[in-house]
Amino acid sequence: MRERDYIDAVVAEWDEQRVGKPIGGVALMLRIIRIGGILERELATLCARYNLKPGQFQALAALRRVYPRTLTPSELNHGTLLTSGAMTPLIDRLEEKGLVRRLADPDDRRGVRVELTRAGQKLIDEALEARIERLTELVAQLGEGEVVKSSTALRKIMLLLEGPMESSTQS
Structure with missing residues (x-):
């Protein structure tokens, strides 16, 4: 059994x-x-x-995925699954900690872009390493076929819930 x-x-x-x-x-x-x-x-x-909140981790990870590029707050919001109202205070806290900085958007006089600082990159690299190690440890308990089948099934469910990606922060 x-x-x-x-x-x-x-x-x-x-x-x-x-x-x-x-x-x-x-x-x-x-x-x-x-x-x-x-x-x-x-x-x-x-x-x-790491003296972070999960939303801050997600934002730093989103910035790290596109480094050295910057992201607008809207792009950052999409990468974190947070509400748009939570994004400004989140960026404020990360900026106060010296982990990100706001830059004027060269394409939009009213806009800003968010850049990962060296301190932010160092911190998120350490935290991501620990997170990835844990997730890898869990997935290692499955066979390759189980991973592929599970991933395929979960992708179908995600597409039903979110729809296909129109664009990504990787563009």
Whole structure:
């Protein structure tokens, strides 16, 4: 018999309560939600070690992915999944810490671009290394076929929820 996880127990309990209306088909989504919550808690713990909040980590990581390019606050917002109202204070805090700087946008007199500083690059490189190591450790428990099948299935779900990417911060 296979090992049971928390979601197996939840599905069994709901199936008992909702006789004739089994929810076993949503177990995949319940696992995604639970895994996401666990990984978010792990990220918060990691961020605390680097004196960051998870949104700040996400913003620095988005800037690091395109380094040495800069991003507008809107582009940065898209890369972090934060609300647009949270972006200005987030950039303010990162700038106060010396991790980013705002630059005038040469293409828009009213606009700004956000640049990763050397201190920001050093910090996010260290934090990312720890995060990637942990995620790699988890994925290493799966076979190559499992990784490919899981990634393909999850991509389909993401496309249903978000739609295809129109453009990326990598352009």
